[in-house]
Amino acid sequence: MKTHKGVDALLREAERERRCAIGRGDAMQHALRRRLRSHELVSPYPNLYARAGYWERLNVEERSLHTIRALAKRRPRWVFAGLSAVCLYGLEHGYGLHDGRIHIASRGGPRGDDNKRLCRLYMSSTGRLWRSDGILVTSPARTLIDCATYPFANALAIFDSALRRGLVRAEEIRVLALRANCDERAVGRLVDHASPASENGGESLMRGLMIMQGFAEPQLQVEFDNPGNPEAPYRVDFCWKLADGRIIVAEYDGMAKYADTGNPNRATLQSKLEYERRREAHLKAGNVSTVIHTVYEDLVRPQRLERKLSDAGVPRIR
CATH class of the missing domain: 3.40.1350 (Trna Endonuclease; Chain: A, domain 1)
Structure with missing residues (x-):
């Protein structure tokens, strides 16, 4: 396929910023979709693109982060939560937890126009918001509570990592769990066993x-x-x-x-x-x-x- 200077410039800029490229304007989106059909590009989320070779070299966490950064650019008011927040905080976690979905905090359930790769985590209040790399995220305590739904051993690795990094104290998690809509028993068990002394995931x-x-x-x-x-x-x-x-x-x-x-x-x-x-x-x-x-x-x-x-x-x- 012929070189398209606009597409090449768009992709180079995105790669410098460690994110997916965002298609804007009918002509640019048409050019990107043509390259998607020819397998030059991949699209992990609607209207987000990356070179196939570049994407292949990324691990699953880096792919999630590329998608998150692009979505945050498009939707700066979105608050990333759950495993997406774990990635933004740089907490250790099992790559097997990644399923291609992006998690955001939401005061409502799924919407009719939501993409299937978007997962809304219901919370009546997000509490005090944090920023990681300029992107809105749920607090470390809230992030851990939302990750308590994962299998115990996988969730424990995330809890240990947060404590080791000094991002949160065990008591903060316990207090927030009393007010949050969550499985208090699962959260309490994880807090009881979590330890900053664990050196890695x-x-x-x-x-x-x-x-x-x-x-x-x-x-x-x-x-x-x-x-x-x-x-x-x-x-x-x-x-x-x-x-x-x-x-x-x-x-x-x-x-x-x-x-x-x-x-x-x-x-x-x-x-x-x-x-x-x-x-x-x-x-x-x-x-x-x-x-x-x-x-x-x-x-x-x-x-x-x-x-x-x-x-x-x-x-x-x-």
Whole structure:
């Protein structure tokens, strides 16, 4: 298809601003739709466009943000909520939660002219609004309450991330939940278990799965002596100190972190493996009975995680 200077300029501007291009005017919209039909462009939302190759390189969160930024430009009074607000705040979350929909706060239900990709989250009052990158969003507490509808382990990762970032305090969430139209029990359970000590979304998801499977909740980021460097103690992701004196440690890691060939300054595979072996030996010398190693695949297939924890003797409380 022939080059269209106006379309090219529109797309370049949008890419600089990390958003989708917005079709304006009949002639421009016609040119964009022609390129959409020829698969040069994609359209994640009506009258929003991006180059197909450019869009393919984005992950699902970046795609959501590109759509949100464009919609905020078109509808500056919209208040983004739920998972859309999570993206704008930069909170860690599972990419599997993305389903292509955009979430906004609304005092009413769906409207007849709403696009199927627009999800209105009802709230009688949005409360004090925040801005992220100049875009209106629900407050962190309200955002977390709206995310309490996700599966427990996924929601816990979002709650942990918000607490870790210092965006909200647990008591703020509890107070707002009393006034909001929400599942207070689900929100309360998440607040009870959320912790800023969880260092990343993977650890949060793993802890959430443990809780759902009925295992005793571990201590987080427990330190152990490092004989090779006393000033830099070892810190483990999860730790259970049992009444019979046993200490069980679980680490969320895996071989994937050793395969980062893109970093020219990375340590060699052999040296990293040596470090892990030395670390585990030191932990066991420090009275750790068992070290459980888990990887992302164990979280995708929770029965694998459950088997590893059971085999290691992690106690269940139910």
